[in-house]
Every structure is written in C-alpha cells, then in structure tokens.
Amino acid sequence: MLQLFPHLRFETDETPASWAARLSVLHGCSTLRTFLSDQGIASSDFLHGRRSVIDRLCEAAGQDAAPVWHNTAASVGNQNFTLRAEPLPASMMVREETRFCPLCLHQDDLLGGDPGICRRDRWAWSLRVVTTCPEHGIALIYRGRDHRDKMQRKLIEHIPERGGALVALAEKATRREPSPLQTYVLGRLEGQSGPQWLDGQTLEQSVRTTQMLGVVMAFGTTINLGSVDRDGWDLAGRMGWRWVAAGEPGLHSAFAELQAAAFERGQGGQNYFTVFGHLYRWLLEPGNRPDHGPIKQLLRDYILQNMDVCVGRDLLGERIERRRKYSVQSLALQSGLHPQTLGKVLVERGLIGAENADKPASILLVDAEEGRQAAASLSRSVPFVQLPALLGATRPIASCLIDLGVLTPLTRSQGENTRDKCGFDALEVEQALEQIHVMVPEMSDVPAEWVSLNQCSKRARIPMRDLLQMILSGKLRQIGRAQGELGFNSLRISIENIRLVAS
Incomplete structure (x- = not known):
C-alpha cells in the first residue's frame, strides 16, 4: 500500500476521528468521508472503531497503530463500546454535539498553519461525564450537531472562531475545578x-x-x-x-x-x-x-x-421472604394489641430507646423476632393480683419474687400500687413455678417439724426475700414439698437448717 505524504503524527490526547479529519485537510480532501473513501474505508466502520479500518488508515499514514487504537471507542454492538478495555454504553459518549475548550483550541492555533490541521478534538471531550477542561479549569462549551454526518466534519467547521474570539469564549465560560x-x-x-x-x-x-x-x-x-x-x-x-x-x-x-x-x-x-x-x-x-x-x-x-x-x-x-423490622403500629395491628401499650413494653425491654417513646408508632422500628416475642408476652400478660393464685403463693412471696428479678413487669407504672397496674408474662410465671418444682422434690413423708415459708420467715426471723434467695440459690439441703401439692405454699423447710445456713 502506498503511504500518504507528508506524514502527520497522531497526538496521544486526540480521537482517531480528529486525526483522520486533520489528515484529510493536509491532503486536500473536501470532506472526511471522501478522504476515508479514498483509503478504501467506509466512514461508518471508522466511526464504529473497527480494528481493521483503524489498522488500514495507520498503515496508509505510516503511523504506529497502538496509540490510535488506545484512544478508539470500538463498537461491540447493541449501542455498546469499549474504550481502553472499559465497556461503555453509547449513552456515556457524546454523539450529538461537539464539546470543546476554547483555550485548548487557541493553543492549537498558536502552533501556526492551517487550523484544520492543527486543531485536535480531545478524546476526553467525547465522554459525557467530562464537563470541565482539566488543563484550564473552565466549563466545556457545547455546539449542537443537527445531523449525524456532521460527526465526520472537521473541527474547524463546528468552531469557526479563532484568536481573540476563542479567548472571548473562554472569558465567558464558567470557571471551576474538574469534578x-x-x-x-x-x-x-x-x-x-x-x-x-x-x-x-x-x-x-x-x-x-x-x-x-x-x-x-x-x-x-x-x-x-x-x-x-x-x-x-x-x-x-x-x-x-x-x-x-x-x-x-x-x-x-x-x-x-x-x-x-x-x-x-x-x-x-x-x-x-x-x-x-x-x-x-x-x-x-x-x-x-x-x-x-x-x-x-x-x-x-x-x-x-x-x-x-x-x-x-x-x-x-x-x-421478601423474611421480615426484619416492624413498626410499632404494624406489629400492634398484627398482634391485636394497642400500639401505645405495646410501645411501653418495647421501651421496657430496651428494644426502643426511651427518648423515642413519644414518637408516632408508625415510625418506631423494632427487630422483627424480638418484637414478636415482646408482643406475645403482652398477649399472655396477667395482672399482679392473679400472681398469688398462679404461683400457689402469698402476696408477699409474689412481691419478693418480683424484687429478686424472678418475675419481670412487662411495664412499670408510676405512682402508688404500681404492681397492681403491672402486667406479667404468664409464660415467665410458669417457668418460675417449674423451676421451684424441679429444685424442691416431692417427699412422701415430710418431717413434722418442717414448716411453711411464712412460718419459717417468722420463727427464724428471716426476711421472706432472703429466705427465697437462699432457696433459689440452692443453699438449703433440708427442704421438700408435700406429695401432690404445687406452688410456693407447698414448700416445707427445716428451721434448724435455715438457722445454720443463715449463721
């Protein structure tokens, strides 16, 4: 193949189309399309970055193909391209307008000679995300193209301004750092x-x-x-x-x-x-x-x-296969509870910060599993007045179990008689009862001198709270439960063993 003369070097910051347009001016062709046709290259193949036509033009111009190919956005079909091994959709590239920095073009013109040969269209300007000249810190200027054929025209045709006119464009442009x-x-x-x-x-x-x-x-x-x-x-x-x-x-x-x-x-x-x-x-x-x-x-x-x-x-x-969060309102609706009451229980359990307690139930969020457990506890709640009967205990014993943390109020009311206003999880009550039944076995013959909890507290002069704590900690050895009886009132204890442990 005959090589073009004179030679025009490809600049590392320009596009292949820019270089081809400059070549066309250098060799006296009226349009880029005509120049490419003279080289046996279809303009559409060239604009789509076909490797074969890029290599053909480089061979004709005596140019190493590597830097040209490096700046080529090559079509891979379906409006997608690759540039420097990075896939790019056509939407990220500028196809319908010319973008330029007037000061860059002014520098090109100062090289002397025909601006059609000197002016370069920078490859960075072809990216839509590039809106600021990184060298001069001004916003790029846009010139619309009303027809696709204008993509093949020379840069001088899109931007006829020269000299002072280019400087004037730069003075009007927005000054800013590249994003x-x-x-x-x-x-x-x-x-x-x-x-x-x-x-x-x-x-x-x-x-x-x-x-x-x-x-x-x-x-x-x-x-x-x-x-x-x-x-x-x-x-x-x-x-x-x-x-x-x-x-x-x-x-x-x-x-x-x-x-x-x-x-x-x-x-x-x-x-x-x-x-x-x-x-x-x-x-x-x-x-x-x-x-x-x-x-x-x-x-x-x-x-x-x-x-x-x-x-x-x-x-x-x-x-969504598994719920991770509930709002207090949605959890209340699902469980059939009042959102305000449920909110108090969630605050008590630390699932909602106390500082957020007054916020609307529709925006307060709680972990789904922990929230369901709290709602279930509230659904099973029993008032304090029912605890003695459920525990098989006296009212003072029930109060001591609360003080010891064996039973936890679902909410804590303010004012007098607070325990009368508190609800307790019935499941927790059952667990407390089961715990005492496991710790204290049934006895077929309970010694006659063993006494009930109330009698032991009075006769040994030990507070009921301390007595229950000794039982629950497993310190007592001489303790039993009358066969067939349930609850705390069924417990029988040796006073002498209590005195020994207490001393």
Missing part, C-alpha cells in the same frame, strides 16, 4: 486506581450510581430529571462523590440522611418511593442494562434493616 467524578473516570481510563468500592464496578455503574445518588441529594427526591441540565448533572456528580468515595459506609450514611430528611418533611420515612425518590425508581428500571451494580443490594438491605417491609412484597426485584 472528582470526572477526574476519577479519566484517571481510571489512564490505568490509575481509585476508591476500591468504585473500582469493583463497571465505569457505567460507577458514574450512574454517583450521579443518581447525587441528583436526589442535591435537588431533592421529587426533582424532574428532565429539568436537570448539564451543569446540574455536573453538580450531581460532585455531590454524589462525597458518599460513593467512602464505599458502603458512605452509601449507608447517604440513605440515612435521605430518610431523616423525609422525617423532617413530615413524610414518615417509611415509604421508600418517598424517601429515595428517583434513586429508587432508577433502580427499578431495567432498561437495556439491568445490572445497576452493588448499590441496588445495598439499598435493599438498608430498607430491610431500617423500614417496615412486609413479607411477600417485591423489593427491587426480589420477593
């Missing part, structure tokens, strides 16, 4: 490492996660995405970076902040469509690329741990 998301993307395409959590995802997942989280953090969960302009998406990327760069803990903090904001707005914080807005809706939309990355599972886990989600509901594509 950390843009810096991360360009660095990753240069082979650099970034935050570990982002590096473990595709480039599309990393960018979309950052932007979608950022857009709801920056503009609220009800923002109309169609109203977010280029600068808005740039801001979203900057805002989202703060959270995604910290990995899973950062995402968890962001979700918690969105939920807290819903509480402050008076929206309850339990409806995940309301709490997470377009972030949640985005994760619901499969589109052509259903894999949104790890953020989907992270948000699902957060919802399960921090919201009231019932069994059987579809949550981000997966059916």
